[in-house]
Amino acid sequence: MTVSGVKQALTDSEILREISDAIIEGRLAPGEKLGQDELGKVFGVSKTRIRPILHRLTDQKIVVIEPMRGAFVARPSVEEARTVNAARQIIEEGVIRAATRMARPKDLKALREIVAQEHEARSSHMAGSAHRLTGEFHCELARITGNEVVADIVRDLVARDNLVVALYQRPNAAGCSLDGHASLIDRIADGDEDAAAHAMRHHLQDVMASLDLGQRKPPSKPLASAFAHLGAGPK
Amino acid sequence: MTVSGVKQALTDSEILREISDAIIEGRLAPGEKLGQDELGKVFGVSKTRIRPILHRLTDQKIVVIEPMRGAFVARPSVEEARTVNAARQIIEEGVIRAATRMARPKDLKALREIVAQEHEARSSHMAGSAHRLTGEFHCELARITGNEVVADIVRDLVARDNLVVALYQRPNAAGCSLDGHASLIDRIADGDEDAAAHAMRHHLQDVMASLDLGQRKPPSKPLASAFAHLGAGPK
DNA sequence: GCAACAAAAATCGTATACGATTTGAAAAAA
DNA sequence: TTTTTTCAAATCGTATACGATTTTTGTTGC
Numbered sequence: 001m002t003v004s005g006v007k008q009a010l011t012d013s014e015i016l017r018e019i020s021d022a023i024i025e026g027r028l029a030p031g032e033k034l035g036q037d038e039l040g041k042v043f044g045v046s047k048t049r050i051r052p053i054l055h056r057l058t059d060q061k062i063v064v065i066e067p068m069r070g071a072f073v074a075r076p077s078v079e080e081a082r083t084v085n086a087a088r089q090i091i092e093e094g095v096i097r098a099a100t101r102m103a104r105p106k107d108l109k110a111l112r113e114i115v116a117q118e119h120e121a122r123s124s125h126m127a128g129s130a131h132r133l134t135g136e137f138h139c140e141l142a143r144i145t146g147n148e149v150v151a152d153i154v155r156d157l158v159a160r161d162n163l164v165v166a167l168y169q170r171p172n173a174a175g176c177s178l179d180g181h182a183s184l185i186d187r188i189a190d191g192d193e194d195a196a197a198h199a200m201r202h203h204l205q206d207v208m209a210s211l212d213l214g215q216r217k218p219p220s221k222p223l224a225s226a227f228a229h230l231g232a233g234p235k
Numbered sequence: 236m237t238v239s240g241v242k243q244a245l246t247d248s249e250i251l252r253e254i255s256d257a258i259i260e261g262r263l264a265p266g267e268k269l270g271q272d273e274l275g276k277v278f279g280v281s282k283t284r285i286r287p288i289l290h291r292l293t294d295q296k297i298v299v300i301e302p303m304r305g306a307f308v309a310r311p312s313v314e315e316a317r318t319v320n321a322a323r324q325i326i327e328e329g330v331i332r333a334a335t336r337m338a339r340p341k342d343l344k345a346l347r348e349i350v351a352q353e354h355e356a357r358s359s360h361m362a363g364s365a366h367r368l369t370g371e372f373h374c375e376l377a378r379i380t381g382n383e384v385v386a387d388i389v390r391d392l393v394a395r396d397n398l399v400v401a402l403y404q405r406p407n408a409a410g411c412s413l414d415g416h417a418s419l420i421d422r423i424a425d426g427d428e429d430a431a432a433h434a435m436r437h438h439l440q441d442v443m444a445s446l447d448l449g450q451r452k453p454p455s456k457p458l459a460s461a462f463a464h465l466g467a468g469p470k
Numbered sequence: 471g472c473a474a475c476a477a478a479a480a481t482c483g484t485a486t487a488c489g490a491t492t493t494g495a496a497a498a499a500a
Numbered sequence: 501t502t503t504t505t506t507c508a509a510a511t512c513g514t515a516t517a518c519g520a521t522t523t524t525t526g527t528t529g530c
Binding site for chain 2: 051157
């Protein structure tokens with residue numbers, strides 16, 4: 001019963017995605033340190049391959065590198081939070097308009113399925129899942145356009161916004177955006193492009209308003225348990 | 236009179252931008268080989284620092300890496316060309332709507348200035364400049380939103396589209412999109428958001444239609460002269 | 471007991487080194 | 501002459517090594 005686990009040579013992109021997913025899903029908290037040697041051991045490679053990957057994540061703005069100090073999961077400032085949200089209002093207006101024009105019954109079904117899962121996650125008090133699913137809804141919306149480039153852009157924006165939410169959400173986070181998503185689906189089903197666009201803008205504004213931008217949570221400490229599912233033994 | 240030139244330690248991001256600009260401005264043609272050692276010599280660093288930068292450009296889709304063969308300036312397929320153009324229609328619809336809502340007189344002036352420069356470049360038969368300015372118009376439009384995230388996204392899309400144009404433009408490239416930009420400005424000046432959005436979609440469709448997707452130009456050969464302005468002497 | 475300083479440990483950033491793979495050319499066969 | 505085969509040169513991908521900087525620890529003084 002040797003450790004085995006990942007061992008069979010992950011590609012750079014796979015490692016990138018692994019770290020990226022860990023951040024998006026909240027298994028790596030904002031501010032957490034991403035040591036090169038440490039990550040290298042986790043994935044069974046040398047830090048020579050980790051470094052470039054960290055820089056790539058820096059381009060996606062979900063990791064920051066402080067010279068001679070190392071890489072950390074990004075902790076977006078209030079200003080950045082506002083900018084990203086504003087960007088989403090601009091970009092996703094185009095997305096929901098296109099989606100409204102192209103949506104087919106099975107697309108609406110997929111969206112409603114996600115909302116249902118969101119409800120389930122909320123009622124089960126699984127904050128992590130609810131978090132992830134909220135973003136997934138917007139990604140699925142982008143997928144309706146059938147355009148991979150658009151889907152990737154939305155995914156990046158959602159990832160950054162997830163960090164914002166992780167940092168600034170109010171302790172007693174009420175189910176803020178649930179009805180928001182449901183009514184978005186209704187507008188799309190109506191085929192009313194203008195109404196859908198309007199609803200999207202307000203939905204994103206609502207999400208922003210539900211945050212407490214006054215104080216961001218302090219950086220936390222531990223790493224490593226975030227990759228438990230990989231089965232890589234430490235040391 | 237030693238070589239001097241760049242010598243004073245460029246940062247990774249500066250090198251990245253240098254290569255990126257060279258590609259966008261057409262000094263590096265699609266398909267051109269980007270050797271690691273070669274680029275390292277150009278910038279006076281080891282290939283250890285070049286490699287990650289090439290991977291970052293890969294994420295931007297303006298460079299492709301073929302395993303064990305090296306990095307090349309991307310040569311987007313017809314399918315990718317269509318996808319990027321469709322993405323621009325979706326994204327830039329949101330952008331021009333936001334820009335129309337926010338545009339101030341000085342913004343319109345900046346846009347008209349770019350169109351004027353485009354005319355000048357065309358009449359001077361400076362194809363390269365005209366090319367760059369066409370993209371610059373859309374970037375300036377994005378800048379009107381005052382949102383850096385949006386501006387970066389549009390810049391990336393424009394960069395990819397520039398490669399598409401470089402590959403598929405017709406030999407006798409007529410001034411296709413000149414009036415397109417002028418009428419976009421008029422719609423913005425009117426404050427008619429829907430008309431502006433409609434004009435943008437058709438403008439991008441026109442650009443696409445002006446291409447000859449039947450045959451893409453073959454890969455060309457030489458490198459190195461693209462970075463002459465840096466003053467780095469080759470060996 | 472706490473603050474300040476000094477030394478040691480850990481970590482980062484880059485260059486160099488080396489095995490693996492591909493490319494190109496030279497030589498041999500048809 | 502053309503094709504195939506073989507071998508050398510060039511290039512890529514990764515690990516290791518080493519100087520530079522930061523962080524931590526341990527000690528001293530107050």
